[in-house]
Amino acid sequence: MPDAGRGRQPLSRIRGHLRRRDRAAGAQLPVVSGAGAEALRAAVAPVLDRAGAGTLVVALSGGGDSTALLLLARDWARARGREILAVTVDHGLRPGSAAEAAAAGALCARLGVPHAVRAWTGWDGAGNLQDAARRARRRLIGRFARDRGAAAVLLGHTLDDQAETFLMRLARGSGVDGLAAMRAETAWDRLPVLRPLLGLRRAALRDHLRAEGVAWSEDPSNADPRFARVRFRAALETLEALGLGPERLAETAAAMGRARVALERATADLARDALTAGPAGDVAIDLARTGAAPREIRLRLFAGALGWVAGDPYRPRLASLERALEALEAGAAPGLTLHGCLARRVGARVLIRREPAAVAPPVPLARGRWDGRWEWRGAGADPGLTIGALGAEGLARCGDWRARGLKREALLSTPALWRGRTLVAAPIARPEAAAAAFARISAAPAPWELTLLR
Template sequence: MTRWSAASPPWSRTWPTSWSRGATAPAASASRVTFDAAASAAAAALAAGFSGVPGEICLAVSGGGDSLALLALAADWAAATGHPLSVATVDHRLRAEAAAEAAAVAARCAALDLPHATLAWDGGPGAGNLSQAARDARRALLSGHAAARGAAAVALAHTADDQAETFLMRLARGSGVGGLAGMAARSEVGGVLWLRPLLGIRRDTLRDVLRARGWGWAEDPSNLDARFDRVKARRALDTLAPLGLDVPRLVATASRMAEARDALDHAGQALAAAALSWSAEGEACLRPAPLRAAPRSVRLQLLADLLTAVSGRRHPPRRAALERAAEAMLGAEAPAGSLHGCLWRRRGEGLVLRREPRACPPPVPARRDQLWDGRWRVRCSAPVPEGLSLAALGPAGLAVTGRPPGGVAAETLHATPAIWHNDSLIAAPACGYPADGRAAAWSAEWTIEDARRRRVLTCR
């Protein structure tokens, strides 16, 4: 059952709800002055985080305390600046209370005269990591909604506490510099700008912002479930704080790791220019000599980005597995291997890295514009008939299309997108099938969705 919190400190009864617009309070107690400074810092952080965004910002608001505080602060900022905002709530349909929480957010937005949409996840729980599936679904729903509205950015309500917890979890997994850099305040993925303007603000401060306004919020019971790593990390912070490993210290360390990652990216760009080339089908060709000559940290970061891009996944492989794969790739013995949904093969003096066909996703309904397997942008210039699906070409499809000229390996083509009607192949855009123009409406372009990885791996 969702727990709603609405308790207010005694001073909130006299503190005007328009505090962020410059209203002054009566004679200030020490606690009120402390709150005023913290709340002002949160408002300033949000304004800085939203600075320079050219169009509408879509706020992701679940009804929890962090995201409702994002809504409160953003509404004040928009009232002062005239900047357009919209709000979206994702209902994963995993808890009975989620629909009521979304309705409460919608009512709050109506009172603020802000457009609101509830985005429902129809995928539901299946096999595998439910938490990861829900995160991926949430991101896809928000991204699609923002694109449909023409929004310039999506704002998320991650806090300093979230950043510290993320740092601890990644430290426990043995992450390298890239992982320990934590979440970025701004990142571009799939043409969508993702903003986290409150990464430097404590969770308790945001709760105080809500109490001052008399706003209640929902508490997800999973936030207290010790089976989840994030809850374990949260509790570990209480133990570590007396040692000096508190939230501000961990957030500062993550910031320094982000600076180190930027340096690795700069060196990685130069290494990619010397060692890496791409085919139109997303096949990466590597020259081992420049990789061997590069500093180990630069080499491993580049390989991590490369495996993530070729696989279409959001996150890189685990560090220990990456180190073993790098040693095998650059050694003289193993002719082939696999990691992170990718296959690598020796070809002459070089290496070829391609998507593993069996790791491609199951069929999904075909639409006019969609990202498939995290790496192909598939479009149709005409209305898509009912009953068509998008799936990997596979051996059965390649038997129909035949191999196009250019010498691309069958394994690579097996992992390209194709349009199917039941078991009948309709179109294979990456293979130019069919050649008579009947499927000319379909196109497919291989892409690296993450802007940072794209800059490093393609130097653009």
């Protein structure tokens, strides 16, 4: 079967992507028990050394973990003649958050590390606050790093975070992926992300800060038992006495990470044979080719396709995913919505399209990316132009769009170039008219490896 066999995108990229991730996907970093500065520096160096040439960006909350990361990264960079920057996201959710961001900036000034603050103002009071804050943090830090051409972002997750996350997900009934260890080396949309502290205990890092005479901020929510992580953190003290301490839990999480890699490889093999990527950023799953695959692999394939179409690196909840796939495979639901997508059973195929009501709002063309996967690939964007959904209004201006052989439902969520309410170009619905105006905008979705199987 040719490389692009059943799709319009080179699906073999999946395999290469998975091979590149193997070295960190299930690996457990050595646990460092001592708090000596040299031992800590030696522990983080192997991960930091993986960063490519260029500036490293420390995600600095001002708490103990990220502050220790700042010091250790600063020492590493000085020894190698590298540059580091720090960025703090002020969520504005507590009265003291601005002061904590300012304190982080003052520490950076003392250490000679350039620092910036990015404020989040997008909380509308609806939905899951912690999830919204996490997504905003990732978006703001990622944009800061990309704007500066950074080689990698550094995150301060520790061995304790690994253990707490494992317990929280175990309580939620998570499967292999949820229980798998955080990766020491991963990526946010091709932006490398490193977690140098995964083999270190939180207490050792705070001992290091005290020895260096460096203070840190304590988020009051870290002591608030209303938050699940705080309760699980307290439970760890009891579990440690029973032999289930952070080190042992991290070992189990690492084993789950290795299992995850094996499952991802099997899913990648099935994807090459059973997925077809359409020109409107949609996907078709051939049920005749997936029927003999184990249920776990079919679920992973479905989740990966949904994530790619939605431009969302996070998977749907397992229970929702299982119900949807079961209904579609059985033909019990001709169509349903999930994860910002429309999924329809048509014959022996499941068609997955972006849900028009779920697309992102228009953004300035200079922003470079819209709806998680459509990208501007040039420079010098007209500041008066935006990228947004074509929608019904734009489609009505596209003349005989039916000649393209694409469904209206699929076209509504495709990208269009707008100047105010004037349609400038529609590269999917009307490519021949868009050629000149849209020449520098990719009309193809981002590569599969950005979200599939992540």
